[in-house]
Amino acid sequence: MATIAFREITKQYRGASAPAVDSISFEVPEGSICMLVGTSGSGKTTLLRMVNRLIEPSSGAILIDGKNVIDEDPIQLRRHIGYVIQQVGLFPHMTVAENIQVTAEIAGGWNKRQLANRVDELLELVGLPPAEYRKRYPRQLSGGQQQRVGMARALANDPAILLMDEPFGALDAITRARMQDELKRIQRDVHKTILFVSHDIDEAFKLGDQIAVLSEGQLVQIGTPVDLLTRPANDFVRQLVGSDNILRQLQYVPVSAALTEQATNTPDGKKISSDTPLLEAMLKLFESNAPALSVQDKENHSHLGTVTLDSINRELVQARRNNAENIDLAEKNAL
Numbered sequence: 001m002a003t004i005a006f007r008e009i010t011k012q013y014r015g016a017s018a019p020a021v022d023s024i025s026f027e028v029p030e031g032s033i034c035m036l037v038g039t040s041g042s043g044k045t046t047l048l049r050m051v052n053r054l055i056e057p058s059s060g061a062i063l064i065d066g067k068n069v070i071d072e073d074p075i076q077l078r079r080h081i082g083y084v085i086q087q088v089g090l091f092p093h094m095t096v097a098e099n100i101q102v103t104a105e106i107a108g109g110w111n112k113r114q115l116a117n118r119v120d121e122l123l124e125l126v127g128l129p130p131a132e133y134r135k136r137y138p139r140q141l142s143g144g145q146q147q148r149v150g151m152a153r154a155l156a157n158d159p160a161i162l163l164m165d166e167p168f169g170a171l172d173a174i175t176r177a178r179m180q181d182e183l184k185r186i187q188r189d190v191h192k193t194i195l196f197v198s199h200d201i202d203e204a205f206k207l208g209d210q211i212a213v214l215s216e217g218q219l220v221q222i223g224t225p226v227d228l229l230t231r232p233a234n235d236f237v238r239q240l241v242g243s244d245n246i247l248r249q250l251q252y253v254p255v256s257a258a259l260t261e262q263a264t265n266t267p268d269g270k271k272i273s274s275d276t277p278l279l280e281a282m283l284k285l286f287e288s289n290a291p292a293l294s295v296q297d298k299e300n301h302s303h304l305g306t307v308t309l310d311s312i313n314r315e316l317v318q319a320r321r322n323n324a325e326n327i328d329l330a331e332k333n334a335l
Ligand SMILES: Nc1ncnc2c1ncn2[C@@H]1O[C@H](COP(=O)(O)OP(=O)(O)OP(=O)(O)O)[C@@H](O)[C@H]1O
Pocket: 013, 014, 016, 020, 038, 039, 040, 041, 042, 043, 044, 045, 046, 047
């Protein structure tokens, strides 16, 4: 596992009037997924590609476990960082197995049997039964299957870091949702530190432990999905993440935000974990016809309070009010 730390990282392309990435600092904790979102041209890909030095920074530092990537040999560095892009880039004349093992072969240190075992293990991991897919050629795969092979190839060397640049951008909505679920499942096993560029805010919410919002080369806000929804730094973030969108609030804000003050037990003992989204709590209240649910700490299961339809409604109204006040404040400040 590895931590990535950006320290005032800047990229000024020659001849450009402003930096593409402008003194950005933040950290991606090891084993977490950080989503990079923002409008087109805001610097997401540039930031991502500076990590494996496909693009050289103009100033600042990128530290991987405290070591500046600039001090590393770029080829060595790339062997330890998986890279997945939209145009998967499989070699058409090589089988699936050959495409996957090529990265491990380049890195060296594997014998034939180990390589074959590794390929099968990775194919299993990405959900392609080895016996069926090992010998196929890329043209015999669907777009989603090619993307799975791309993932397997990126994981072949067991890198601590994965860089993903709109990997699912070219897939239809259903396949994309399936790939997102697969990535979440794989991440539960492999615990990589993942930096993921996305144009799809729902994808960012679904996958991100953190979401970094970029605009014109600057980091506007970084936080958890719920941070961004409930405390957007400005109007740009509010619009981008849809903080006014009630359904999104219900989907992502946890019940712990809507506790009633009285920490009393519910009469029939219906329980719910504190990280359950409001929407799920509402459905459970409707389904069970219970007046309230007991909210339990997601770690130690202690009783934190209760949640009711009223308390959920109160939270939503309060969130709307906060949003309206923030808009007023932003407008006043702009005058
Ligand atoms: N090689 C380059 N030379 C000069 N300018 C570049 C180069 N690559 C990117 N840029 C500029 O840098 C800025 C940031 O580009 P970048 O591709 O990082 O943005 P992005 O947020 O990934 O965009 P998109 O979402 O459209 O892919 C843009 O203004 C782009 O025109």
